[in-house]
Amino acid sequence: MSDKQFMRETLVEGAHAFKAGKMDRRTFLALCGATGFVSASVLAGDAQAAADHVVMWNWGGQSEECHGSAIGEAFTAATGKGLKFDTSGPLEGKIKEMVDSGNVTADVADADLFNAVSLGPTGHLEAIDYSVVSKEKTLPGYALEHGVSIILYGYAFVYDTEAYGDNPPENWADFFDTEKFPGMRSLYKWANGSLEAALLADGVAGDALYPLDMGRALSKIKSIKDNSLYWGSGSAAHSMVVNGEVSMGMIWQNRGRNIENDTDGRYKLVNNQALAMPGAYIVPKGNPAGRDAVMKFIATAQEVDAQLKLLDCLGMTPSNPAAFNKIPEGQQDYAITSAKNIEKIVYNDPDWWGKNGGDAVNAFLEAIS
Amino acid sequence: MLALRKHISPGWWLVAPFFLLVACLYLGPILNILWLSLSDPEPGLQNYSKLVESDTLARIMWTTIRICVITTGFAVILGYSIAYAMVHAYRREQSFMLTFLLVSFWISILVRTFSWLMLLGRKGPINEGFEAIGLISEPVAFMRNELGVLIGMVHYMIPYAVLPLLVNMQTLDQRVMSASRNLGASASQTFFRIYLPMTTPGIVASALLVFILSLGFYVTPAVLGGGKVLMVAEYISVQLLVTVKWGVAAMLAALMLAGVLAMLWIMSKFMKLSTVFGGASS
Numbered sequence: 001m002s003d004k005q006f007m008r009e010t011l012v013e014g015a016h017a018f019k020a021g022k023m024d025r026r027t028f029l030a031l032c033g034a035t036g037f038v039s040a041s042v043l044a045g046d047a048q049a050a051a052d053h054v055v056m057w058n059w060g061g062q063s064e065e066c067h068g069s070a071i072g073e074a075f076t077a078a079t080g081k082g083l084k085f086d087t088s089g090p091l092e093g094k095i096k097e098m099v100d101s102g103n104v105t106a107d108v109a110d111a112d113l114f115n116a117v118s119l120g121p122t123g124h125l126e127a128i129d130y131s132v133v134s135k136e137k138t139l140p141g142y143a144l145e146h147g148v149s150i151i152l153y154g155y156a157f158v159y160d161t162e163a164y165g166d167n168p169p170e171n172w173a174d175f176f177d178t179e180k181f182p183g184m185r186s187l188y189k190w191a192n193g194s195l196e197a198a199l200l201a202d203g204v205a206g207d208a209l210y211p212l213d214m215g216r217a218l219s220k221i222k223s224i225k226d227n228s229l230y231w232g233s234g235s236a237a238h239s240m241v242v243n244g245e246v247s248m249g250m251i252w253q254n255r256g257r258n259i260e261n262d263t264d265g266r267y268k269l270v271n272n273q274a275l276a277m278p279g280a281y282i283v284p285k286g287n288p289a290g291r292d293a294v295m296k297f298i299a300t301a302q303e304v305d306a307q308l309k310l311l312d313c314l315g316m317t318p319s320n321p322a323a324f325n326k327i328p329e330g331q332q333d334y335a336i337t338s339a340k341n342i343e344k345i346v347y348n349d350p351d352w353w354g355k356n357g358g359d360a361v362n363a364f365l366e367a368i369s
Numbered sequence: 370m371l372a373l374r375k376h377i378s379p380g381w382w383l384v385a386p387f388f389l390l391v392a393c394l395y396l397g398p399i400l401n402i403l404w405l406s407l408s409d410p411e412p413g414l415q416n417y418s419k420l421v422e423s424d425t426l427a428r429i430m431w432t433t434i435r436i437c438v439i440t441t442g443f444a445v446i447l448g449y450s451i452a453y454a455m456v457h458a459y460r461r462e463q464s465f466m467l468t469f470l471l472v473s474f475w476i477s478i479l480v481r482t483f484s485w486l487m488l489l490g491r492k493g494p495i496n497e498g499f500e501a502i503g504l505i506s507e508p509v510a511f512m513r514n515e516l517g518v519l520i521g522m523v524h525y526m527i528p529y530a531v532l533p534l535l536v537n538m539q540t541l542d543q544r545v546m547s548a549s550r551n552l553g554a555s556a557s558q559t560f561f562r563i564y565l566p567m568t569t570p571g572i573v574a575s576a577l578l579v580f581i582l583s584l585g586f587y588v589t590p591a592v593l594g595g596g597k598v599l600m601v602a603e604y605i606s607v608q609l610l611v612t613v614k615w616g617v618a619a620m621l622a623a624l625m626l627a628g629v630l631a632m633l634w635i636m637s638k639f640m641k642l643s644t645v646f647g648g649a650s651s
Contacts, residue, residue, distance in 0.1 A: 093610035118613070189596045190611055229513050230596025244492045245513065358612035365607065366425040369432070369599035 053082035054289045054297045057106035060087030063314060067110070070309035075300045081293060090282075092119060099124040099285050107287040107294045113280035116147025117354020126283040132295040137302040137320040142278045144350065149278035150301045151316035154253035154336040154345065155193030156274040158260070158267045163247045171273050175248055176201035176220060178227050183247030186240045187221070189230040191364035192353065194221060196275045196346065197250065206273065206346035214360065218367045230368055241267055254315025257334040274336045274345045278319065311335055399626070402619045409616035416620035426621075433601045436515070436590070437583040440522040444579045445572060447523070448530025452571075455531075456538040474528040482592050485521050486512055513595025521589040529582060530575040537571025573636065581629050601625060 054075070056067055064085050072083035088094070090109035096119065098104055109115075119125050125146040135143040142149035159169050160183070169181050176198065178185070187194040195212055198220035204213070221228075229246060231237040234255050241249040241259055251259065256269035281298045283291070300306060307318035308326060317335040318324065324337050332338040336345050353360070406416050420426055455466045473481075489495055489511035496508040511517055545567070549559040587602040601621055608618035 091610040093613050093615070096613055190607075225597075232591060232596065236592070243490055245490065358614055361607065361612050362425070362614075365599060365604070366428075369429070369597055 052080070053084050054107045054293055055084045055086055055105065056108050056110065056297075057086045057088070057090040057284075058110040059089050060085075063087075063110070066310060066313035070313055071297070071301045071306045074303065074306060075297050078300065079293070079296055081289070081297075083297075090115075095119060095282075095284055096122075096124055102286075104284050104286045104288060106284055107289045108281050108283055108297060111147070111280055111282050112353075113142060113144065113147050113149050113278035113350035114348075114353035114357055116144050116280055116282050117350050118357065119282070120144070120146030124285055126285055126287065126291055126294075128283070128298070129291065129295040132292075133299050134302060137322065139278070139319055139321065139347075141347075142280075142319060142350070144280075147280040147282040148298060148302075149280045149319045150298070151279045151307070151310055151314075152276045152319050152336060153279050153316055154271065154274035154276055155188065155197065155250055156253040156256055156269055156271045156336075157197075157248055157250050158241055158256050158269050160244075160247040161266055161268050168268070168270075169248060170270065172197045172201040173203075175250075176224055178224055181248065184227050184229060184245060185224055186229045186231055186237060186246045186249040188237075188250055189232040189365075189368070191361045192357075193250065193275045193277065193348075195360065195364065196348070197273075200273055200346065209346065210349040210352045211356070212352065212360070214363055218363060221364070222367055225368060228368070253317070253334060253336055257315050269334070271333070271336055271341045272344045274341065275348055276317075276336055276345045277348045278350055279316065280350075403623050405615055406619035406623045409619065410614075416616040419617065419620070420624075429599055429601055429604050432599065433584065436518060436522065436598070436600065437580050439519055440526055440583045441576050441580045443519070443523045444526035444530040445534075445576050448527050448534055448575055448579075449568075449572065451527065452531050452534035452538055455535060470528050470531055478525060478588050481525060482521050482589050485517070485524070485593065489517070489520070512593055513597075515594065515598050517593035517595070518590045518598050521593045522583060522586055525589065526579045526583065530579050533574040533578060534568065534571040537568055537574070541567055577632070577636065580632075584625055584629070 058064065058067060064087055067085070068083060076082055086106050090106070090111045092111075092115050095109060095111070095115065098106065116125060120127075127145055128143070128148050130143070133143075133148055135148075138149045139152075157169075157172075157175055159181075161168070163183055164181055169175055169177075174181055175185065187197070195214070195217040196209055198217040199209055199213065200206065202216060202220045204216075229240055231240055231249075234252055237249060237251050238255050238259060240246050241251065242263055251269070253269065253271060253274055256271075259267050260269055281301065283294050283298075287294055301310075302320055304318075304320060304323040304326060307320050307323040308328075310316045311318055311327065311331055315334060317337050318327070319337070324342065325339065327335045327338045332340045335341065407414070409416075451466070451470070455463050458466060487493055491508040491510075491512075495511070496505070499505045500508065511520065541564075546559055546563060549563045550556070554562065585602050586600060587606060590598045590600045591603050605618045605621050608614045608621070
């Protein structure tokens, strides 16, 4: 834990104690000074307000600005509470560590829905309060006990129009066919999406993917291993494509939009058979802002308005069915739940991933290394 | 108590609380890791038995050791040449060389890794240049494979290899070499029979330092290996953060620690470690 974080927590604790009357004003002000809270806001009232916010744990970059404008502003207008960010990335191991250590500093994590399946039963997450959050405002099957899908992101692919301009690849079968479409490929390193794409390419129907046939998927992955690179982050996936390292690359569909723009359309996004991944909000057990505040925050994020703003700003696709037919014309190609794409996508099963994900990742790493 | 007082200088009592604190802060987490490797997900040796059962772990270990050995070899040979040149350069040139060495020492590993990716990538200046002059018809795959990892790691490790060698070479008595020449040995005889043996402690020190640091490499293999070169450090991080198999991660971490300690122990059988780390040789 960094010093800064420690100072911040000390101050927040202090503010709580001050508010509850357990600490006098003078001590609290001294604490403000000691923790380096030295601006014009060393007024007890302001520092006290520091406790009245929700901390969102996300992945940084653009998402900070986008979550602020899309959800934070509406949330503040409705509840008077602010929104702050921890941008260190809520990986499953980090959430577990945070809750186990008893030092929970985040209220809501921008994670995957399968995290809710694996961390929920072990007692690391608060249950979602479905009297505040709505099950109708997400896709069926994506409102689980310990997490609810707010957005969808998709594993799609981009291809080089200069290499395959006359006869473009159309689906995962083409992606895995290095004879008909010679060239390098890139796939996601942590198995998710890659396994599904391999099975779809091998002829498995989209609604019959789960439980995943690991042996079959891995042998398909190995069949193009000599022509494949593997990426672990969105920026790596992006650079592999725009630097010409691969002629077809698996990509998160919102990154696909950026790549099309960055390369003036040289690389084109294919959303056919895109794998819809439910991105979910989950709440670490014992979150500092309390359960009520964070549930209101999650409910705000479900609203059509917030969903459309997230699409515009981050390229994340709405999961609230009421937002589907309000997706603007310019986003129809990129949003996987738009009228143009929704019939062609394949849905991820968070239950399978939550229960088998760890072993699947290790088997995948074994196959590619 | 009186006997104790005779052997322990009273100054130690002043340092003792801090010494104890530091020892606890170091040992606590290490013991915790060892405990985790024996208790997660359930008590027993099942994490360690995976080492024998799973060829994946054996393969990852083998990849790691292979890459570290090759990196150490190249880094020490190149570092030796640089240190040798520095010791024998004029003072002015020497300080220039030292500055360049330290500057590359200070640049972040991420920046250095990505620079290699740009320089040697498929569309990098090297490949494009060679193609333009007709030397190659297809871009050479320098990056996103084991070769890329090795290039990146050797480059990162060279300053670590140079510094112990430099210290060692600077303390040598130049008159010994002069005496050797004076007694009729050729230049190469003098180097191989006098200079090289005298720099052995420096070579061992830099090889140890480079090898141990290489074991923990994470960023460079992950970026330059294109996902196909899996080393222990990255595997540990995946087990900690993604698959949440902390027992396996702790087991591998404990194993690496034991490996490093074992290496130091074996070394100590052959030579006094204190000379390696700059102590008196007698």
